[in-house]
Amino acid sequence: MSAAHTVGLRASRPAHAFFVLPFVAVYALLLLWPLVNGVWISLHDHDLLSNDSLWVGLANYRELLDDEVFHQVVWNTLRFVAISTPIFVVLSLMLALTLNRPGRLATLLRATFFCASVFSVTLITLVWKLALMPERGLIAQAFAALGIPELPLLTSDHLALLTIALVTVWWIIGLPMILFLSALQQIPSDIYEAAALDNTPRWRVLTHITLPSLKRAIVLVALIEVIRQFQVFPQIMLMTNGGPNNTTRSIVQFIYEQAFMQLSLGYATAASQVLLAIMLVGVSAQLWLERDKEAKR
Template sequence: MSAQTVGIRASRPAYALFVLPFVTLYVLLLLWPLAKGIWISFHDHDLLSDDSFWVGLANYKELFADEVFHQVVWNTIRFVAISTPIFVILSLMLALALNRPGKLATFLRATFFCASVFSVTLITLVWKLALMPERGLIAQMFAALGIPELPLLTSDNLALLTIALVTVWWIIGLPMIMFLSALQQIPGDIYEAAALDNTPRWRVLTHITLPSLKRAVILVTLIEVIRQFQVFPQIMLMTNGGPNNTTRSIVQFTYEQAFMQLSLGYATAASQILLAIMLIGVSAQLWLERDRKGGAR
């Protein structure tokens, strides 16, 4: 056995010491709360008295029979279905348009990204003022164009769409930056070869750029699906789940059950269902990545 091999084996305890802080934090901040949440979801847990009684799957059975929970799940799915395609398509278009040198492109990239660092309280306050009936900016624009005023936040059909558009306006900069990063990783030699062949721009886009961005599109899509399933603060601040329960999300339902109804076990069961949806999204990402690698072979 060589001295080098002995040295490597002797240093393995030192490697463990390097990762021990991370493993400790990972267990304390992620695995333990996750296990505790699953355990609480099988109990009738009162938040004030801290009394806990084992009820098994009763919380889950009650959730599946709860029409309000059915509504909030459907609301959340609709919100994801509305916002995610807009996020992906619009952020990709912005990235393609701003992926060029120059001060103007740099200024516009910074402008789109800056909105995403503002607090949700500030964003919702600005948009609630803009969407005020009669006196709001949107209402005045409609009046100037001769268009009848629309009840954007008070209509059962329009409220969720309005919140989705506000959310896109707020954080469109993050997926745009991801696409810009992916665009800048495409080798420039490919574009130079296409230019030498006098390849039309639309063919460069459809045969070089978009195929090279396939992985980025999948990643951004799944990240936005997972993020938008957790929608809560903008809904809480703009409509509080109304009108007629048409904008209430799973996270808001969980919050209300835990801190207003004080039914922690029931709320935790709802959060575990949301967690299952997140795991499905992650599993889909892994499956798509495996399928892409298999196809590349």
């Protein structure tokens, strides 16, 4: 390569920044600026009615530490994530393994499971509230036909959160299933053909070929669901409104109520920063555990 050509390449390198400048600008405007501004607002006592803002430092965070309601909503959200995420991963993987085959029936079932996630949360919660109505609902009538005592699924302190988690899984199980189906179709068919020639049992094919090949997909689905379920709000708001006795109220509902009902934007923003920190810790811990397992192998 000639010296002149080398000099030309070096001279053009600063101009390469213009290709990434639009992305950096949009990234800073839509992500970095809201994050920085959110931290700034959380350090103020900001009233939405008067738009007055008073610097209070870490007072909002100290108040959250002493707020029993906030402690309860954090615990509720952690329980919801712990209940729903494993169900999402296991059930969607089982559905993907079952429906990963040619044929019209498998295609119809894949479309059916995925279509449910397209419906609005309002429609889903309306259908399930009708189904879960005491005495006249579909679930109550099914229990009565089987001779099982009716369960207060939405009015019990112990069952309400579990019921909402199961409704959430029924609603959006289609997306993780599609992700697993996509990963399954990336596995080379030659491996399965070689296993068939060796008369390898199905359970060995599953445990030694399929599941190891899906390791990255499993981690991806788990991370997506952890992030999504930490932000649970509309189905809880519409089905129980946080009741009974605050046992289903989530962090996002707490933030919404503080910001738009109590009009305390600084306090609500401080709670949102805590939620962000919890999500980052959860995702980081999951990635660390996954890397630790790979290192041991």
